[in-house]
Amino acid sequence: MSPLKSWFNIPHGSHFSLANIPFGIISTASSTSPRVAVAVGDHALDLDAFAANNGFSALSTIQPHQAVFSQPSLNSFAALGRPVHSVVRKYIQSVFAEDTPYPEVLKTNSALQKQALLPLKEVKYHLPFKIGDxxxxxxxxxxxxxxxxxxxxxxxxxxxxxxxxxxxxxxxxxxxxxxxxxxxxxxxxxxxxxxxxxxxxxxxxxxxxxxxxxxxxxxxxxxxxxxxxxxxxxxxxxxxxxxxxxxxxxxxxxxxxxxxxxxxxxxxxxxxxxxxxxxxxxxxxxxxxxxxxxxxxxxxxxxxxxxxxxxxxxxxxxxxxxxxxxxxxxxxxxxxxxxxxxxxxxxxxxxxxxxxxxxxxxxxxxxxxxxxxxxxxxxxxxxxxxxxxxxxxxxxxxxxxxxxxxxxxxxxxxxxxxxxxxxxxxxxxxxxx
Missing domain, CATH: 3.90.850.10 (Fumarylacetoacetase-like, C-terminal domain)
Incomplete structure (x- = not known):
């Protein structure tokens, strides 16, 4: 199967290709509250900022639950279940795809790119989950x-x-x-x-x-x-x-x-x-x-x-x-x-x-x-x-x-x-x- 191609520059050999889309918790010097993100190439997509700026406007499944992306752990998002995780991952892949059906969401939205796409070298990592046991x-x-x-x-x-x-x-x-x-x-x-x-x-x-x-x-x-x-x-x-x-x-x-x-x-x-x-x-x-x-x-x-x-x-x-x-x-x-x-x-x-x-x-x-x-x-x-x-x-x-x-x-x-x-x-x- 040929790799998914993106309009966004994903470095050759990156662990975080479009085939991946892993989830984590990040903060930055300018926004110190930990929140949910995904890794894409050498950037993190801040899902709190993405959601707040209508990034999920074309995905009705997650719209009632967008508050999970502002949480300091993945627990609330994880609790929504694997079918939800799957549609969110696939939607993010489609947003970054070279032939994205949603170019207005991010591809042509330079303001949101600047706000939500953060270089990994500038983010601070936190524990992804609040671990009970x-x-x-x-x-x-x-x-x-x-x-x-x-x-x-x-x-x-x-x-x-x-x-x-x-x-x-x-x-x-x-x-x-x-x-x-x-x-x-x-x-x-x-x-x-x-x-x-x-x-x-x-x-x-x-x-x-x-x-x-x-x-x-x-x-x-x-x-x-x-x-x-x-x-x-x-x-x-x-x-x-x-x-x-x-x-x-x-x-x-x-x-x-x-x-x-x-x-x-x-x-x-x-x-x-x-x-x-x-x-x-x-x-x-x-x-x-x-x-x-x-x-x-x-x-x-x-x-x-x-x-x-x-x-x-x-x-x-x-x-x-x-x-x-x-x-x-x-x-x-x-x-x-x-x-x-x-x-x-x-x-x-x-x-x-x-x-x-x-x-x-x-x-x-x-x-x-x-x-x-x-x-x-x-x-x-x-x-x-x-x-x-x-x-x-x-x-x-x-x-x-x-x-x-x-x-x-x-x-x-x-x-x-x-x-x-x-x-x-x-x-x-x-x-x-």
């Missing part, structure tokens, strides 16, 4: 296997439940931050030298700080408490996807996770990309994930094998000395469980999910070292060093900046991408202890 899963098969081999050996690498349900834990919604927000090195309890057999912890700054390459999905349609969402309906309850960095304190995690799982090792910060790519925009890139050789229970069975997305993911690290390296390249196809399966399993007890709830995929890794989405895997838990030019890393150091990128498609004029998800490590806060 956040659940992180463990659906990246190769990451789960590599970590299992590391700590339990190849025979017991995966726990008996792994292939029967999407394993997850309840994360901390309040510390989810938008890309570009720095992260302080956490502090806590851990064993200084686990190999010596002593089970008395110290309190110190984390020495094994790590990134985790993940995707996150936002819920749009709520379900009533007590009423699960079927696997056939689950995708309709999902708004879109972001890149996600689940920062992890591996030494703190090793000490605390038995018997109830991660806690302080994960609650100090989770970074997400600012633009949410709609599920509809990702539909052309659906592929089969990791084949599950266990018999999946009926409530988790998809009708089709193609239920994850072939998102090309990359991790880059830049040190405070200015050295940089690409640490990993992998794909969203390396998930064993889909976001629909995660949502269905989450709700199967009758748990009620709400618009803006966030579901994390778990770390996405491939089979070889260059595809491993965490330092834990790349350094074999600190046994080996990772090269960044003339520097070495076993885990992250203060001043290190980690950047995730993700994109779908091979046509540089029709890419569906996520932009970047970036975070830099700041020193631990001085507690005076």
């Amino acid at each position: 956040y659940t992180d899963f463990f659906a990246g098969y190769h990451h789960a296997y590599h970590c299992g081999v590391m700590f339990r050996g190849p025979e017991d690498a995966l726990q008996p439940n792994y292939k029967h349900l999407p394993v997850g834990y309840h994360g901390r919604a309040s510390s989810v931050v938008v890309s570009g927000t720095p992260i302080h090195r956490p502090q806590g309890q851990f064993l200084e030298n686990p190999a010596d057999g002593k089970k008395v912890p110290i309190f110190s700054q984390c020495r094994k700080l790590d990134f985790e390459l993940e995707l996150g999905a936002f819920v749009c349609t709520p379900n009533e408490q007590g009423k699960p969402v079927s696997i056939d309906e689950a995708e309709n309850n999902l708004f879109g996807i972001v890149m996600m960095n689940d920062w992890s304190a591996r030494d703190i995690q090793a000490w605390e996770y038995v018997p109830l799982g991660p806690f302080n090792a994960k609650n100090f910060g989770t970074s997400i990309s600012p633009w949410v790519v709609l599920i509809e925009a990702l539909e052309p890139f659906k592929v089969a994930g990791i084949e599950n050789d266990a018999e999946t229970l009926p409530y988790l069975k998809h009708k089709s094998k193609e239920n994850v997305f072939d998102i090309q993911l990359q991790v880059d690290l830049k040190t405070s000395a200015g050295n940089s390296a690409t640490l990993a390249k992998t794909s969203g196809r390396n998930l064993m469980w889909s976001f629909s399966q995660m949502l269905t399993h989450h709700s199967i007890t009758g748990c009620n999910l709400q618009p803006g709830d966030l579901l994390g995929s778990g770390t996405i890794s491939g089979t070889v070292m260059a595809e491993r989405g965490s330092m834990l895997e790349q350094s074999d838990n600190g046994k080996n060093s990772v090269k960044i030019a003339d520097e070495e890393r076993k885990f992250l150091q203060d001043g290190d900046e980690v950047t995730f990128t993700g994109v779908c498609g091979a046509d540089d004029d029709a890419l569906v991408g996520f932009g970047q998800c970036t975070g830099r490590i700041l020193p631990a806060v001085d507690l005076g202890l």
Whole structure:
């Protein structure tokens, strides 16, 4: 299929082609109130200004709901449901199309262009959603296997439940931050030298700080408490996807996770990309994930094998000395469980999910070292060093900046991408202890 052509200049190779139209929350120096926008090329279309100046005059579906675009989060827009998201996306695509049927809306309206089309370099990003709850899963098969081999050996690498349900834990919604927000090195309890057999912890700054390459999905349609969402309906309850960095304190995690799982090792910060790519925009890139050789229970069975997305993911690290390296390249196809399966399993007890709830995929890794989405895997838990030019890393150091990128498609004029998800490590806060 040939790419959609636009009258508006969209740079060759942009993540935000007309095939995309991702949604986010922005503000500017001249208008500091956060509001809804979409990314088009290297600009943001301010949907609050667009709506206020009759930009949606030819779309009756959204006219009674235009106040959602002045909100400081996407929650209200998301709650309108996927059919509404779809018509709004398609309408914006038609407004920007080379042969737009609505030239008076924007193409020939220079005043509105000046007011509503804002260079991305001039906007400030905000969290796209007000996140009520956040659940992180463990659906990246190769990451789960590599970590299992590391700590339990190849025979017991995966726990008996792994292939029967999407394993997850309840994360901390309040510390989810938008890309570009720095992260302080956490502090806590851990064993200084686990190999010596002593089970008395110290309190110190984390020495094994790590990134985790993940995707996150936002819920749009709520379900009533007590009423699960079927696997056939689950995708309709999902708004879109972001890149996600689940920062992890591996030494703190090793000490605390038995018997109830991660806690302080994960609650100090989770970074997400600012633009949410709609599920509809990702539909052309659906592929089969990791084949599950266990018999999946009926409530988790998809009708089709193609239920994850072939998102090309990359991790880059830049040190405070200015050295940089690409640490990993992998794909969203390396998930064993889909976001629909995660949502269905989450709700199967009758748990009620709400618009803006966030579901994390778990770390996405491939089979070889260059595809491993965490330092834990790349350094074999600190046994080996990772090269960044003339520097070495076993885990992250203060001043290190980690950047995730993700994109779908091979046509540089029709890419569906996520932009970047970036975070830099700041020193631990001085507690005076």
